[in-house]
Amino acid sequence: MQRREKIAALVGAAIDELNLQRGPGEALGKAADTLLFTLGGPLDSLGLVNLIADLEGRVEAEFGEWVNLADETLFAGEISPFQSVGRLVDYIDGIL
């Protein structure tokens, strides 16, 4: 499995965990264009906290490297990596 595929699988597993807290009909998808934390997106700040904490742990366990996904500069730019599933996978792939 290529690294990008592995990262996508980790993001998918973190989304599965998030979905346990979401009501019927509110489950997040895992497709690259699924919106996450963005204007009108489905994820609130608590959901984002849970996603970051979960994903950082999974990435570290898989690749042995800590990535800081809560760096405030990530949210300041026009294009946040948390806008969508695809952008998040790209971002993690880029910094590893």
Added chain:
Amino acid sequence: MNGDACLLLADFNSGNLAAYLRNDQAAPLFEVVEAPYDQVVPILADAGHASWAAGAQIAVVWTRPEAVSPTFSAILRGDVADLGRLAAEVDRYTKLLIEAGLRVQLMLVPTWVVPTYRRGLGMSDFRPGGVAHALMTMNGRLVAALAGDPRVYVLDAQKWCERAGAKAFDPKLWYLGKIPFGHEVFKAAIPDIKAALRGVNGRAKKLLVVDLDDTLWGGIVGEVGVEGLVLGGHDRVGEAFLDFQRALKALVRRGVLLGIVSKNEEQVALSAINSHPEMVLGRADFAGWRIDWTDKAHHIASLAAELNLGLQDVVFIDDNPAERARVREALPGVLVPDWPADPSHYAATLEQMVCFDAPDRTWEDGARNQMYAEEKERYTDREAVGALDEWLHTLALQVSAERVNRTNVRRTIQLLNKTNQMNLSTRRLSEAELVEWVGQEGREAWVYRVEDRFGDSGLTGILSLQAVSGGGRVVDFVLSCRVMGRGVEETLLHHAVARAQVLGWEELLVEYLPTEKNKPCLDLMSRALQPLKGDLPLFRWPIASEFPLPGHVEFRS
């Protein structure tokens, strides 16, 4: 209790707990209201705080020890701390819990825990000054102070952390979102929270039906005989069955009824129960049984009906997956847990079931199987004696009345809230509501104990009366089905009329409020009293004449 709103009070971000609670599909379902973050003490202290205005029936108050006790916080930092001050801080907080508990019907307080990675003083941590020592002191005082409170219950958060294992504490979640526990801790907490609510609502399971062969003992008794059964002895499987029976016996002592549904020859099976030297359970531990070759689903339904229970009150344990599947399919209301193939896991599987959780344990709970066994004996005897009147006269039935008071109010509430059949108005009240009701002028409430030559049935009847214009009315008329049909109901009517005479009422009215289950009460009133016209069945008794006391009853008030 409606239980339709649950207030979460925490000194941390309770959003994850709230989300898991909202999405948990196990009954009861309720709205979850989160109080403002880290405002526990001000909210507990302020009865007028907006958080209470939502009218939540249930509150979960979850705090970290360092947030409640500055002294504990100092101990975490390694400071030398005054343990007397630590105790005083806990006592102040506990007092707030007890006072705030009066605003809800149920308050749940998880024990204080610290992350398992904190080693404190290592080998000296259980000595004064250690974190573990202080934590145990705090929890000990909390538990002791709340032990007798009818509304506030302590839940064991340490167990949830143990179940969550390495995922119990995630510092990332704390630094990112002020969430001290991992998701697995909240997930482990929810079954206990829901079980407590079910228990308070009277939804705890009441009857556990077990199979015999390879469930209660190892082997098939019809094939290997009593002497060939695997039970006890110096044998790992025999010891496992013995421990399973001990776990069942502990449930019996908690008031859970035990029944047998087994495909066997009845005499052979009962002989094993009577004569195997290592049996922990005896015949008196079983409220009833069905032992023959008939379909088990049919027998479970019939046994539940005999004990006046609904199928939703029943749990069925059987080693045979086919039998379990059959019962699940035929009786969807019955809880049929998956059961391990290895008897080594039987006791542990039973002991971790949350469905039997109930808030109180009274003398009647512990003795319930014994009372059902006595009831079985009564009716066996009744068949032998013949005519009903003759049988009633042989019972030496004694009914004693006492006013509802502090010592009997808990059992009174249990009986009031779970009796359906002989229940005139099916009023459901909390302990506090009953005490308040009785305290008002022109009202009185009585409870009745019933005893006969077979044994003591305990507190089994309730009567409450209220003055109304020109007379009085019966508000509650409740009788356990265990003593119905023996003249106890007529004894209660006799007492009601006698009280009305003492109180100077001109007539006594009895208004029947119909439910799906209380037709036996209508039948009684129709038979015993004079009907009045109206939308609802209304009955009266003219006070000029006394209601006759059944001749076979000795009544004391």
